[in-house]
Amino acid sequence: MENNKIKDKGYTPENEIKIPPIYRIPPPVIQSINWLYNFFFPWWILYFAMAYLGYLFIQINPQIMLNFDFKLIALIWLKNFFFLFLFAGGIHWWLYIRKKQTLDYKYYAKWPTENNSKFLFKNQVKDNMFWSIVSGCTIWTIFEAYVLCKQATGGVTVYFWSEQPIYLFLCMILMPFIGGVHFYIIHRFLHIPIIYKIAHQLHHRNINTGPWSGISMHPIEHILYFSMIALWAFIPADPFIVVLTGIWFGIGPAQSHAGFNKLVLFKTKTLELADHFHHLHHKHFELNYGNIYAPIDPIFKTFHNGKTFPRKK
Secondary structure (H helix, E strand, C coil): CCCCEECCCEECCCCCCCCCHHHCCCCCHHHHHHHHHHHHCCHHHHHHHHHHHHHHHHCCCHHHHHCCCHHHHHHHHHHHHHHHHHHHHHHHHHHHHCCCCCCCCECCCCCCCECCCCCHHHEHHHHHHHHHHHHHHHHHHHHHHHHHHHHHCCCCCECCCCCCHHHHHHHHHHHHHHHHHHHHHHHHHHCCHHHHHHHHHHHHCCCCCCHHHCCCCCHHHHHHHHHHHHHHHCCCECHHHHHHHHHHHHCHHHHHCCCECEEEECCCEEEECCCHHHHHHHHHCCCCCCECCECCHHHHCCCCCCCCCCCCC
């Protein structure tokens, strides 16, 4: 098994991080198709499945969508909490409680912090769960409930897949890339010193991240982060795409912050797991503000490829 781990320091991938081929001019067709396939599969199968099941769940009683009230918020909160607990909790249970692959492919060769006063309850995992569930899941839910209610009451045009399949497909596929630009903008704002001190430092307490670190944020950061869902309050879409956007932003970070570069399957097979690009941001703070699939960092010379630090301006 390939495991480029230095004793006591953790795993470092051998390959440097590269800008996706879709951004080359002209983009190489075969390489671009291969990259897109690897970006969306296999993890997006799970995201699509959760979004579709969530969509069916909220359609049990469509009348609830007509009022932006406690019933609607409670219904959607339960849906979001269920999928967050299932996904983040499942990864945590497998890798951190069962420790099924010990420290293999773990970026840091140590487990989450316990008995540390900088975390609530002096426990990193409990702290992360608190902020993810109490603040993160709630603010995610409020944005999603507002948009779904606006769609249900005619406040924004709703397109159906039978009417506009190409448009909706493009909305669905482009959503993570548009979200990557949104994330870069708010992330740079969160690194303004006074904003960082007030809000963003809470997320950055997690250097040795785990799945529950993904949306462990201050409420101010949650409002900025989940505001991406509000895009669909102004742009025609379908309720499924609204739910999928919530899944991507609410649950996707559990994967990207999982702390393990790879998930070991059947002893010899591995699956890409945590995002090395974003791990470097948690490690070094002032670089890799965005995402590799929406590569804005190279423009501002804050891109770290995992091997060479960017040159300072």
